[in-house]
Amino acid sequence: EAGVTQFPSHSVIEKGQTVTLRCDPISGHDNLYWYRRVMGKEIKFLLHFVKESKQDESGMPNNRFLAERTGGTYSTLKVQPAELEDSGVYFCASSQDNTEAFFGQGTRLTVV
Amino acid sequence: AQSVTQPDIHITVSEGASLELRCNYSYGATPYLFWYVQSPGQGLQLLLKYFSGDTLVQGIKGFEAEFKRSQSSFNLRKPSVHWSDAAEYFCAVGPLSGTYKYIFGTGTRLKVLA
Numbered sequence: 749e750a751g752v753t754q755f756p757s758h759s760v761i762e763k764g765q766t767v768t769l770r771c772d773p774i775s776g777h778d779n780l781y782w783y784r785r786v787m788g789k790e791i792k793f794l795l796h797f798v799k800e801s802k803q804d805e806s807g808m809p810n811n812r813f814l815a816e817r818t819g820g821t822y823s824t825l826k827v828q829p830a831e832l833e834d835s836g837v838y839f840c841a842s843s844q845d846n847t848e849a850f851f852g853q854g855t856r857l858t859v860v
Numbered sequence: 861a862q863s864v865t866q867p868d869i870h871i872t873v874s875e876g877a878s879l880e881l882r883c884n885y886s887y888g889a890t891p892y893l894f895w896y897v898q899s900p901g902q903g904l905q906l907l908l909k910y911f912s913g914d915t916l917v918q919g920i921k922g923f924e925a926e927f928k929r930s931q932s933s934f935n936l937r938k939p940s941v942h943w944s945d946a947a948e949y950f951c952a953v954g955p956l957s958g959t960y961k962y963i964f965g966t967g968t969r970l971k972v973l974a
Contacts, residue, residue: 752903790967791964839904854904
């Protein structure tokens with residue numbers, strides 16, 4: 749069974765550009781989460797989907813970040829326009845219930 | 861406020877030595893507790909979790925952790941470290957009441973000397 753898959757694994761973009769990160773959760777998992785780790789800091793919650801609905805987006809930094817999960821399958825996280833402080837590792841996770849989340853390998857975003 | 865503290869940013873041990881990684885949490889009730897590991901180029905892998913019951917939990921790769929309510933701690937241990945254990949380790953609590961949110965510590969990077 750495939751785990752949580754994230755694309756791309758690395759992305760380097762210039763300040764002001766747009767980047768879209770993708771997450772494919774484990775098949776059948778209704779819950780999908782985005783987290784972010786800025787260098788040297790803790791991994792922080794961004795938002796939570798249940799199927800296609802946003803349940804909690806309290807961790808989204810600002811309106812330059814837009815997450816979608818059309819059809820309740822894969823999710824995208826778009827940053828537009830990217831700023832230097834957006835650099836970090838973006839993790840996606842999925843779960844069947846609230847006992848354990850399975851994480852992807854992360855997307856390392858570097859904004860220069 | 862809920863928080864997780866991992867006081868050791870870096871730890872270096874010799875192969876074959878014992879290991880203990882510290883984790884303290886602040887939360888109003890007993891949360892679910894987790895240890896994750898991230899090896900280079902890999903995602904976060906669950907090592908073990910505590911929900912209730914026996915306070916000493918066994919995980920994968922020979923790791924164990926002990927929940928101590930009085931100390932709000934959930935320290936990770938391994939009796940004999942292998943070179944392949946070199947990685948970054950994260951303690952987490954969650955899901956928090958009413959949400960599916962996890963709170964992570966800042967991580968402890970483990971270096972293993974041959």
